[in-house]
Amino acid sequence: MALLPTAAEQKTRPRDLQSQNYAPPRRSRFIDLVDAGIRTGRKFGMVENARWSRDDLMGEAADAYGLDDFGDEWFTRPLDVLLDSARAEAHLNAAGDFSAMQQFHHLLRDRLYAQMWYNRHPEILARPIKNPVVIVGPMRSGTTRLHRLLSADRRFAHLRSFETISPVPRPDFEQVMAGEKQDFRPVLARRILKVARLANPRTLSIHPTGPFEPEEELGLIAASFYGMKFEAQWRVPTYTRWCEQESAVPAYRHMANLLRLIGWSQQESSLRPWILKTPQHMLDLPALLEVFPDARLIFTHRDPKSVVGSAASLAWNQTIIYSDDVMPQPHGREWLRKTELMIERMRSARESIPAERMIDVQYDDMDNDWRSSMERIYRFLDLDIEPALPGMKTYLARTAASKRVPHSYSLEEFGLSEGEVYERLGEYASCYGIPVEGGIGETRPAIAAG
Structure with a gap:
């Protein structure tokens, strides 16, 4: 069922908005043509209907690649819930359920290939992941900017966009490492990003990226069919609530193993700390810290008004690609609820984290004086910023x-x-000294290192 506001929530809306019907921004004609083509293909038996059976999907992937080891079977639990929720609640159009089947197949194939690589090279799973630097913040709070600035420092390891889209190399990757073949994954990433741009150009203007741009590890968490990646593209309320009640430790363990595989494929030194970031960590800090117990945490903060509006807009612009039935008001209410929950979970988890392992960074401070903010971060990390500055300046100029x-x-x-x-999130702004309209967050208590 759709996430509809309660009667109490309806009363809190501005009166003029209760009677207005806002239409979603128009997606591109490209998706309408794709949708019509798939419907026609199904009508004449040229395109298969979506199959929402976990056994069918796993059997098809196993048969296609001649492999049957998907690793830790915990992923089947969120997959079952996601399949049921997407089928019953997402109101997917033909292009949407076709895309869903492609995504499921892609993720299952990657799980099979990952286990294949672990069996071929057991040393992959022995690679240490020491002292990762993890950026933790709400969606649209400046995490991408900070992640890319730190990724410009060659003393850190980072994921590239094609690696979060396809984290697992194909079986011929040893020939790629020997210089005998080209890695197909960047080629695939370019195609996927091109289709995304055709489907709705706004999504890539909101979050610009390219195959080799530093990118977050949300795709590695989604490899366990868990997390916010699916919530930001489909309306799946039952799945959303299920994930919010589950321990994410198995998904984070799988993510860590994928990081080890990616580091091995990059021929990256395991001594270089990873730079990580995704808003998912706001919900799952206990799981993150169980899997990465020596992580150093950088928390980003922004005016809640901007966080909620921007997050709702990003998710809405993705959802309208896959569904013809997306009203903005319930969508906005869900992302207000989700932002509030993320902040509550983050604040609760921070109570057990030593102050010397975390630092807070304001979005506005980065806007006004990025270098001073980065110098604070580098003091926290006990590193000299000077070697990193040329790369950072190049990124900012580009x-x-x-x-x-x-x-x-x-x-x-x-x-x-x-x-x-502000009624829901103003206390958070005040506690963390976040500048907001009206002065709610004017005071800045000394709550963390730096």
């Missing part, structure tokens, strides 16, 4: 030169008001 379309959105189009957001 970003400034790109003709990026500004990300425009409003709370009102999602049935929300500033007053409601």
Whole structure:
């Protein structure tokens, strides 16, 4: 069922918004043509209908690649819930359920290939992951900017976009390492990003990327069919609530093994700390710290009004690709609820983390004086910033030169008001000294290192 607001929530909306119907921004004609083509293909038996059976999907992948070891079978639990929720609640169009089947097949294939590599090279799983630097913040709170600045420092290891799309090398990768073949994964990533741009150009203007850009590890968590990647592209409320009640430790263990595999495939020194970031960590800090007990944490903070509006806009612009039935108001209410839960979970987990292992960074401070903010971070990491500055300046110059379309959105189009957001999240802003309109977050307590 759709995530509809309660009667109490309806009363908190601005009166003029309760009677207005906002239409989603129009997706591109490309998806309409793809959708019509798939429907026609199914009508004449040229395109298979979506199959929502876990056994069918796993059997098809095993037969296609001649492998049958998918690793830790914990993933079958979230997969079952996701299949049921997507089929019953997401209202997917033909292009949407076709894309879903492709995604499931891709993830299952990667699980088979991952186990193949672990069996071929047991030393992969012995690679240490020491002292990772993990950026933790709500969606749209400046985590991408900070991640890419730190990734410009060659003293750190990072994922590239094609590796979060396809973290597992293909069986012929040893020939790639020997220089005899080209790695197909960047080619595939370019194709996927091109299709994404055709499907809805706004999504890549909101979060610009390219095959070799530093990218977050959300795809590695999704490899266990767990987490927010699916929530941000489909309306799957039953699956969402299931994930929120489960321990994420198995998904994080699988993510860590994929990082080991990626480090091995990059021929990366295991002595270089990884730079990691994804908003999923806000919900799952206990799992993150169980799997990476020596992680150093950088928390990012931004005006809640901007976080909620921007997150809702990003998720909505992805959802309208796959469904013809997406109203903005319930979508906005869900991402307000989700942001509030992320902040609650993060604050609770911080109570047991030693202060010397974390630092807080303000979005506005990075906007106003990025170098001073980065110098604070480097003091926290006990590193000299000077060797990193040339790479950071190159990244910032390249970003400034790109003709990026500004990300425009409003709370009102999602049935929300500033007053409601601050009523729900104003105490968080005050506690962490986040500058917001009206002065809610003017004081800045000394709550962490730096």
